[in-house]
Amino acid sequence: MRELSLHILDIIQNSITASARDIELIIIEDPERNLFQIQVFDNGRGIRGDRLSQVTDPFVTSRDTRRVGLGLSLFQEAARRCGGDLELESAPGQGTRVTAYFQYNHIDRAPLGDIQGTLISLIALNPEINFRYHHIYVDNEFILDTEEIKKELGVIEINRIEVLNWIREFLDEELKNLYGGGSK
Amino acid sequence: MKSLKELRELRETLQKEISARNSAGKPKIIIGMGTCGIAAGAREILHTVLEEIERRKLDVVVTQTGCIGMCEKEPLLDVQLPGKERITYGNLKKDDVKRIIVEHVINGNIVTDLAIARFEEGRD
Numbered sequence: 001m002r003e004l005s006l007h008i009l010d011i012i013q014n015s016i017t018a019s020a021r022d023i024e025l026i027i028i029e030d031p032e033r034n035l036f037q038i039q040v041f042d043n044g045r046g047i048r049g050d051r052l053s054q055v056t057d058p059f060v061t062s063r064d065t066r067r068v069g070l071g072l073s074l075f076q077e078a079a080r081r082c083g084g085d086l087e088l089e090s091a092p093g094q095g096t097r098v099t100a101y102f103q104y105n106h107i108d109r110a111p112l113g114d115i116q117g118t119l120i121s122l123i124a125l126n127p128e129i130n131f132r133y134h135h136i137y138v139d140n141e142f143i144l145d146t147e148e149i150k151k152e153l154g155v156i157e158i159n160r161i162e163v164l165n166w167i168r169e170f171l172d173e174e175l176k177n178l179y180g181g182g183s184k
Numbered sequence: 185m186k187s188l189k190e191l192r193e194l195r196e197t198l199q200k201e202i203s204a205r206n207s208a209g210k211p212k213i214i215i216g217m218g219t220c221g222i223a224a225g226a227r228e229i230l231h232t233v234l235e236e237i238e239r240r241k242l243d244v245v246v247t248q249t250g251c252i253g254m255c256e257k258e259p260l261l262d263v264q265l266p267g268k269e270r271i272t273y274g275n276l277k278k279d280d281v282k283r284i285i286v287e288h289v290i291n292g293n294i295v296t297d298l299a300i301a302r303f304e305e306g307r308d
Contacts, residue, residue: 001222001223006222006223009217009222009227010219010222013218013219013222070219070220071219074219117227117231120231120234121217121231124230124246125217125246125247126248148188149188149191152188152191152192153191153194153195154195155199156195156198156199161234161237161238162194162197162198163191163194163198164234165238166190173186174186
């Protein structure tokens with residue numbers, strides 16, 4: 001995948017397939033600590049202990065559960081190529097937590113890319129799921145919480161084009177501020 | 185700065201035009217969002233679909249499916265008009281999406297040179 005945001009879109013599909021209702025994405029960028037970390041938490045059905053060690057192996061994947069595929073192995077491979085790794089914590093009924101970390105300034109680390117596009121895609125296609133996106137860059141941070149947005153919207157669906165456009169503009173502004181546009 | 189107040193205003197505007205917005209009886213566009221689809225450009229295909237919906241003020245349902253085993257033909261998009269069979273289009277570029285929306289979703293004609301499969305109703 002050319003962008004980390006595409007890996008994010010991909011692994012969140014696992015959460016959706018696992019019937020998660022709440023999905024949280026936390027991105028931590030810290031150039032000083034040479035860390036780029038991506039975490040996805042979900043409250044989906046989780047993975048059995050004996051399968052947990054297998055899910056990053058592309059050849060052990062079982063298609064019939066539809067829980068995992070090539071996605072996690074590709075993401076893990078990308079992290080390992082950049083001096084990092086991918087860790088999985090899960091238990092049946094407990095949801096799943098995926099943590100991938102990269103060396104921030106590793107030459108092979110893909111850019112984050114169009115993270116706005118990833119979130120808009122997820123919200124547009126899965127309006128019933130609550131997404132919480134927390135992005136931290138050094139000392140700056142912001143949160144997008146679709147549950148809050150839905151409260152404001154009342155009966156209006158969150159995947160109306162007009163609302164999606166608002167969310168995109170919100171994300172554009174917040175990301176600009178995050179990376180220094182609004183730094184004190 | 186974007187504010188939640190703007191959202192409330194948006195809600196009031198949209199509420200006025202909320203008639204019978206339920207998904208029954210509407211055209212459906214289904215995007216393949218498996219790893220294969222995403223790697224092949226499904227996110228951009230979806231954005232083109234959303235742009236066209238906005239530009240042409242269409243009332244359609246956009247939803248997703250996982251890998252259906254035609255990975256080499258990704259990105260895939262299905263169109264299902266109410267009461268009609270579901271058509272799968274493959275190897276899509278942005279311009280193909282625009283054509284499918286105009287010719288199939290709006291005018292009801294299957295774009296045969298882009299179609300790769302057809303399914304009876306009921307498959308997901």
